[in-house]
Amino acid sequence: MGGDGTPEVADLALVEMAIARHEHVLATRGALADAFDLRHRLPAVWEGVKSGRCEVWVVRRVARMSRALDRHQVALVDTAVASALDQSPSRILAIAEAKVIEADPTAHQTRIDKNQNDKGAWYPKPRPGSQADDNDAVNTAGIGTVFARLDEADALAHQHTVDDLAAALAEHADVPEGAEPLSMEHWRAEAFAMLADPAAVLAFLHGIDDTPGTSEVEEVAQQPSRDPRRSAEIVVHVALDDTGALGPVARVESLGPRLLTQVSDLLGRHTTITVQPVIDLHTGRSVNGYEHPTDIKQRTRLRTVGDVFPHATGLFAKHGRTPDHDHTTPYDKHGPPGQTGDHNDTPLARHHHRAKTHVPGYTVMQLGPDKWIWGTPHGLYRLVTGGGTTAITRAEYLLHAQDAIVLAEGYAA
Template sequence: MISDLADATAEQLLHAAQVGVRDGRLLEVRKLELVLAWADLHAGDPQAEPGAVPVRCGGPRLVTLGGEGTPQVADLALVEMAIARHEGVLATRNALADALDLRHRLPAVWAGVRAGRCEVWVVRRVARMSRRLDRDRASVVDTAVAATLDEAPARIVAVAEAKVIEADPAAHAARVKTNRDTKGVWYPQPRPGSQVDEDDNTGNDTAGVAAVFARIDEADALAHARMVEDLAVALAAHAPDVPEGDESPGMDHWRAEAFAMLADPAAVLAFLRAVEDASTEEGERPDASAQHAAAAEIVIHLGHDSEGDLGPVARVERLGPRLLDQVRDLLARHATVTITPVVDLHAGRSVNGYEHPTDVRRRTELRALGDRFPHATGLFTRHGRPPDHDHTVPYDSHGPPGQTGDHNDTPLARHHHRAKTHLGYSVFQLGPDRWVWGTPHGLYRLVTGTGTTALTQTEYHLLAEQAVVLGAAYAA
């Protein structure tokens, strides 16, 4: 414990922050354990007690809060625990339901969170996502999520989402059908006072603008988004020059203009013809990409089941897990579908130049999925900006051949790349998908496809020596 933070060294502050995260996680686990212990004390049927007030008269009764396979608890007993937790009864019931699911239906995940491997709120969300599954199907989610607890919260939730769908594809297909049966487009009317409401935090200021809400098929939404984007780019490119001193409108403005313009298809066609005619008069060749605006690249990751057939769930980059029927819907509107051969992530090569070849960058991004800086949360498939492909071991123009390749490629977001370059971080690479990091003040981490793990100084040095040997072997 540091008595005065103002007198602490950088190393002491970092150590205290690291310990604080773990202590905070374990404290949240302790809160759930207390609720579970309280539920265990009140698991008996209150109606079996002598002189019990009948349920029809408002007496206590057993209720099931968690999913299939979780024990019941006396409903009125939770009132006093809610008081002790300084919250409403509904919040306590929700916490207990999640805790029961974790203990009885997701035991591997529960063991991991009790070891401080991730935040409690993340696994509570997994418990809620999987609650409708029966106990056997929930075990599929348990096994997969437990293996990802060292990863970023978004990645854990993404894995849980995919496994819930995979565990019961029929139930998910029913959810898809229900949503498609409740499609609609809504144009809300402004509320009294909203024209002059200056509280920006409420989002109620509608002076001069209106909101539109739509629930449509996913394939239609993607096609509509592409159309709006293409039209917005054209509008921005052919907009009048902005007077000097004025700020140019951003793309959000032009997307809004394009969206509004779609209300008049004849105007859209006339504008696009005028753009094409102007380009022809100026001697420009029509843009091939504009002629085929409907074309799109969709990267789909498929898996096989135990019998060798395609599994029921695919992962679509930028969208997430989807049933195969949903993937077919995404592709149905395209007259021509080109299938690109599978990228072999076990392959690798090295070259003598500085720039990482396209195939190396592609494999690295598919292996890593996201930023490989310790505890980073950015996923390459969710953001438009590509990562920086940094040489793990800095490139030496006078060094040996084969310095650039799968063995020496660390994909980083720009901010993390700058920190690594300018602040004295050390990083070694253990093959194409494992990195060992050291911070300027002595924190050590192992980053892999399954997340970030803390290392001791001894472990760090042992792995760093192993990385040097591997690097020399690859370069040779």
């Protein structure tokens, strides 16, 4: 029932067990397969679950995700997930996903190839009675539904086109005085529907660009802004393996773990590609002013990925929100030079920034460019790194505090 390395079970033995569990035998079979995988294939994760470090449903999903791996490959998943059990469920599953892909990139490529053959678009008809039933989960009166499975790059391009067209429609919409403007969800639906008539889209875009007094030369000059081959920025996090070569898996911001071949596919539709210099996150810089420079903010964002408040799950790239770059050690205009830099930058979402600033009892110290220790008003202590949050004791907090960076002349630019 479980993956490679789990013991065999007499199939009919599960029938009475299912009766005792008040469920169908297939549900019992699934639960037992997950338990066997955890006990025999993911022993480090299993020990963490028994000590209460993680909810059971999360590790059951990890067991199912990794079931196709053999007993040697799954060890990579076991080690990584066990060290992350104190994180939020979304972080645990993201780590598990990346390690499953890394453990067997060939199998993942097979999944990708299979999905390319399963693409399609579907326009389901409403069920009889659903248009008049207000108790239906989704009343379908006057509404159609579309489902599509596309190549990932095509789906992203389609999304950007719909978003751009929706923004233009919303900007040029006639809103009656005193009426509430329609939501962007409404305009995205209008834009999606409008794509069924490309001529109408071109006429609309031409109309909003055709302002009085515009010459033909100026009009032509405006057209590149509507060029479908728009520019795109892809931020890719890569790491070296033990041999010094690039590993098979990279993390693409806003998308997640991807094979390196998938990263190249994302750029396939662009005729001009500019590769920016690699940002080495092991380097640092400091300045003498109060404001964090753009390059320092970028390195901090890339190191941390998101909010570094304990157990925060906000990813700045995914949600498009700019973090507050708070000085871990408060800035002192009469203090030493070099107070602003990678060593003194705590990116926080606004709500968490307000809590740290206005609620007495919160403490934070920075141990390096990607490591912080927090204390709360009621004596909870947490270590936060780029990999997430770990609960620590007061004694561990005090021990870490000795390593906290003290601003000194050595940090001057």
